[in-house]
Amino acid sequence: MNSGEKYILTPAAKRLFGAAIHSISGGVENAEHLLKSDGQTAKLDYSDGGAKPSVLIDLGPSAPGGYPIFRVASQTGRPTLRIAYSDWYEWIVDPVHGANGDFSRGSCTYLGVELPVPPANPYRYELYTIEADGVYIAPMIQGQQRWVRIELDTPGSVELDYFAFENVADMSPYKGSFLSSDDSLNRLWYASTYTAQTASFPHSDAWTIVDGWLLPRKLARSNEVGLSVDGAAWQDYRFSFQFIIRRNPGPVSAIGWIVRAPDENNGYVGQIDLDGRFHLFKRVDGVYVRLKPSVQLAETIVDGRVYRLKVRLNGSLIETLLDGALIDATIDETFREGKVGFCQPLDKWALVRDVRVENANGTLLFVDDFQGDLSHWSFARTAPYIADGAKRDRLPWLGDLDWAGRNLYYAFDNYTYMKETIRMFAFHQTPEGYIWAACYPENQVKPATGEYGYYQSDEFSAWFAPVLADYVLFTGDLAFAREMYPTVVKGFEYLWNYVEGDGLFFQRYETSKGIWGHILERTGKGTYVNLLLYDAFKEGAFLAGKLGFEADAAEFEEKAEIIRQGIQSHLWDEEQRYFVELKGSREFNFYANALALAIGFPDDEQAAAVSAKLKETDMGKYQSLAIRGKFRYGRDEDAIGTLRNPGGGVDWLGALTDWRGPHATWECMTYPPIALPAGKNWGDSSHPDTAVAHLLSGYVLGVQPTEPGFRTFEAIPHPCDLQWAEGTVPTPYGEIRVKWETIEDRFRMSLEAPVGTIASVGIPKTQDQSYAIRLNGDLVFHSDSATMSPARSPLIDEDRLYVYIRGLGPGRCDIERLPL
Template sequence: MPENRTHDRGPRRRTVVTAGALTLTALAAARPAQAATAAGPESGAAGARPPARAAGPRRGDWHRYVQAPASTTVRPVRITESTGDVSDPEALLRPGGGRTVLRRPQPKAAPRWPEGTTAEASSAHAPNNGNDGNHRTYDAANAIDGDPETFWNDDTERGFPDVLTLTVPAPIELSGITVVSNADGVPTAFTVEAGRRGGGWETVGTVADNDVVQCAVPFSRTVTTDRLRLTVTAAQDTGKGVFTRVNEVWPEAVEPAAPPSVTVDFGKVVVGHPDIRFTGASANSPGVRLAFSETREFLTDRSDFTRSDQAGGTGRGTDQFAVPAAGAHWKDTKGFQRDGKVFADGLHGFRYLRITLDALASDAPVAQPWGRVDIDSVSLDFTAYLGTPSTYRGWFLCSEDDLNRFWYGASYTNELVTDTFRRDDVDPRNAWSDTLEGKLVLHDGAKRDRDPYVGDLAVSARTLYLTHDDTAAAARNVLVDLADHQRSDGWIPPASISGYTLPLFDYPLWWVTCGWDYVLYTGDRAYASRTYPNLVKVLDTWYPSVTDSAGLLSKGLNDTGGYGDYAFLGRTGRVTYYNVLYVQALNDAARLADWLGHGADADRWRERADTVAEAVNAHLWDASAGAYLDSGTGAVRHAQDGNALAVVAGVAGADRAASALAHLDATTRRPYGNAFMDNDTLFADASQRVYAFTSYPEIVARFLSGRADSALDQIRRTYDWMDRHDPGITNWEGIGPGGSLYEGAYTSMAHGWSTGVLPALTHQLLGASPLSPGYATWEVRPHPGDVAWAQGELPTPHGGLGVEWTQTGGEFSLTVRVPARTRGSVALPTGGRDVVVRAGGRLLWDGKRGHVKGVSGGDGRVTVSDVGPGKHTFAVSLRQK
């Protein structure tokens, strides 16, 4: 389970409303004066926490929830740990107010085995080519070659135990050994045996629960032997698999001398280039190694993830620098310091930074692992979008402190991934593209993979449009670029990774619906016209090529069996998620076609959407479970993605929507959200894994089907878990069993696709949404649940659309501020009660019928149509008998 955050927070408060009443409060100023709250601890500076307030949130007081740093120079907020010979570590927090000194004596040479010693292993990973083109081997001999940069890597396909056997030319005395491993291949449990004279083996050492890379194993007595056997029975799970990487075995038990290190905490996940001011150093070019992590759980002597891990591991999981004797002001940028040695990755997303006086053996003599280093300060050059209170063009506030924190935590998460596409910062797996270089984009994660995936935009772009819509180009740039790389058969790539060739089955559909979203929020007709031919081609050429006789998409047709999806799930055939997403994409495309005047295309796509929806209901509904099957082939299971999108896309009628959501409640509910599968037939622990990406449509489905309380419950469980656990504030890529990081250290803890709480609270709880491009028409349809009041503003091309509502006792009040050149409708909740609706004292609804044109009732709402520019206040109260 992730470690609890180290800071304290006031008691969590939630106002519960048992009936609805109304005491109308005037809508707060659309944007309170920036100068009043832009400074001080509530401004969102790194590490600052909103103070606990007994009275809860105050109306209009949303600035205190903003999380971004106050400027692009971000400093750590605390020292969490220091090891070894370090003086005044706290000086790192006081630039110019002292210096932190790290000292380390020159280490003794490592013990060596006698000449002629050989090594064999029960298994070894196949050799490959490193990022530098050199052929690398992982055989047993690497464990005794004296080079700590090479290692024996067991064959992960075989599993444990794995055995490493050393044979010495003549018997030697041994009082112990030392096993030196890679940080991403630490053997956690192993035994050591010495060969007996005449044959057989004697156990001389047993290790359990090891977590260090230099593990000394003293024997209970000195033995004389010519053979030694190391049997590994367990290793750390790195998130990429479980394997052993033994770099060296020494013929002595050498206890590690802790190298001097200081760990600083920036208070929350940040992203950019670390900046360190060294005031001096010893004359031997002492090295420093920087390890980064989003969580303390996975902060070791190497980073939780570096891009070089995906490109050959040049830096061995850390960024290196050799400090000159005169000192230096070093900004961590990608590349080698000198002579092809001392490598740094550059930009990082992290919360914790460990600075260690150390150096890789391969970096000698440019950098040495000993000496003295003097440091004045540590900071970060923040590269992502800086979302200070003055930059917010849309905002949200409600009576519940936690929901406000979740909204602004999601906004900050999304700001971290709104960044410029740069060659040195993006995923190294052939993701760089000259057509994106220098453009603002929405990456998928701050730490990784740092590539703009269109599926992520389905959530992160909506978050962007509702907070900082002046940067909508970050979504447009990605959508246009992917359209420009459309394949000749109509398929659209998911991202630039692998040279725009990564085969995903669902992401071309997300490109369609994300394109409609972009037009809906911005009204950009030029974009719609430019990409319309691509839209036609993907819907009328590629997807028909993977459609079966029933009219359903079927993965496997047209050589798509090896295609993946958002989670690279091994499902084939008729998959509900693909097909209900297809329905959504077809209907979105039809809306766009209507807007551009292509009525025939719109009619054809709507007709096809109806056909697919009917086929889904005919072939993929499981009446025994009361939910949609994940797939029509293979083991029986029911997935969150397909069932939730079936409701959102309108495939499920009211009865099936209620049944499907009830099934998810009964089978996937976890303390940390709702799992994305109801059993483990797809892979182990699938029923324990939570994706906020697929939880977002389920939350929306619950709101849309009149289940606001269950939607809010799911929000609270999912986002409270992430908010309360390290690193806090930001939204995780995925949550695993027991609330863990679902892919260990590899997990991205600030991922744009997980920010769906923000559009859900704005569009569903507050209730305001665009209905036609550029908010020319809109709808306000609140789903209050047990929240006492909410207010906010949505940025539109015509100005802010402001909404405020309050419910107390048996009344409900709503005020809407409508920008010029827009019109919309207001759907007021009645809770199924007999109510009267008034606007400014004028009777609109008497409980039976409307008294003004455009006012109607039904489905637990009174709807007021054709609401034009200006301020409008509506009051709903119980009708007097």
């Protein structure tokens, strides 16, 4: 096998540096030293009356995200350093808004929740007061970006050793591969799988550690308090720690702590703001009650400066000291014992280190230098999950998982992200069976009846069964399927309530978002959602059958057939030869017809008519459905042509050669991206739901599972106009390796199947000459006489496009089609 390593975009290390200095302006020296940590420095100098010094760093085509981190070697004065981020070049150099990054806080509102969600930074720029050397860390994540703009806002100078990111996305090693004679397709495969990695997060915990500093934050749907695991019986003690307050460009930032906390909703809460005020509350059942008016501190509080805070608890006396000086003494009897922790409301950003708890006699009760893990603390944690993009949304979306999974399964054997995301959606099922379209990973409150979530969509709810079925098919995880099966059944009960006598699902107003319509409006009997329900019940039958629930499988098949007849009777326009948008309409709908092909719904004559009408769309994920369907129905030339040049503004290959932005294959593509007004460019190039890897590995290479976990699978190449292709596909049994090539009139293919699997191989026919097929040197098929070698051949059959060799066991086999 040839190596695909040169195409891999996944960072090799968790600490990510820039790839190049694109440009500088003003007083900048040795900017290239920002690109690595080697003790050599870049200098930015801003003199009164001079131009602002600015450096534009190109992070390279992988456009990574994470926690910004840089080291200051020296400075003069107390300058403000500004760092801004953008995924596309034009937006970071915009003369009006470029210094604030590509979008402003609150500019993306269609979902009804603030994006990006914590722990991502809602701003695309940061401000740092530089008054000392050392490492500076942002406590919030900046998502996907290719460009970083560093400049001084106020006079002074600063020498920087480096600028980097602490990566937060998946870095799993590749277990699958794809290569072919078309270099652009090779790059496309690796870009699509890497895009899925950028949106796969090991967690989005409220707390994390970077370089020995604790970053305590509040998540959108979590408590703002985190506590020590131990300490429930601590009474009189000394709680101390070092802290840095990091500036928030909007509201005043702060550090908050809690002592004598019996639980996360009760205890004494102290807070020091960046504007120099001290606050003291008692938190009772989650409600803050002031113990006294706020106090203006004598000491100026500066962002980035390291302070030490100590709280002394003696009976009812609470004493607070800042850098050894007493700033408050308060008496209160409410809480006499309890744990310690930190309290960070949503816009209060701080860093903490060197936590110590001692009793009144000076005996050490607890210490944490944050050089290890956070097992001694209790705070909001999330499972691994796949988000709908790294830059903006950072939320899992149920309907998008089908596409995202088809990128992940072919490249990686780490199935945790998909599994845990599916489990999140099962948790977000209402008592009547509706499943939320999008959810916060940290949420621990189950929805109630009639709570349809942030995106009210029956369409998304219906995706649960197909997504789970795909997961089971690729991973073989039947134990998880059994765990999730009650969710499938309840979901079907809910959806079937709205299937009427004509066999069609009626979309109510209350849950009518979908098909790229972000408002409640799409009521009626739509073709797309009915096709989706048909597929959902078919996939439910698959799951039920594999789990041994035969009666359920038969019921789901029966219901799928009812919907199939309804679609064919009421949604197929025989005169115009396509599926209409909804019952009573004669309008063509790209999304519905593409889905019909992708799931194999139409007969061959219908498929031929529909394929001819699927020209272009402005949504890459739906163009991906169309391509899948074209391959499925043997329209290979059309399929590969559409993949290379989808039209409608979709151009995955174009993005992979553009130095201005990420080399990614995003769902919402138009390429080049449509520029919104300055400061509003929240479009996301990191959405993983394209399924491009499935199109290439599953069809061009030809490997697809037919039984859970690839226990049985097919290797049926679609050579198109390629001379060769090869690749590996990870499975629970081991790697499947396939290589095929066309040399003039010959077709050669080798297959290596792992132990425990059985393969079916398809050999493309030639239509204009006679040929023979040999398996490991033995004649097994002759196109003229259809004779086979009776002693050695497995089961052979054929259709108009392929000759199939079935029942191939593990090990290597070599197959050749020879002209006669």
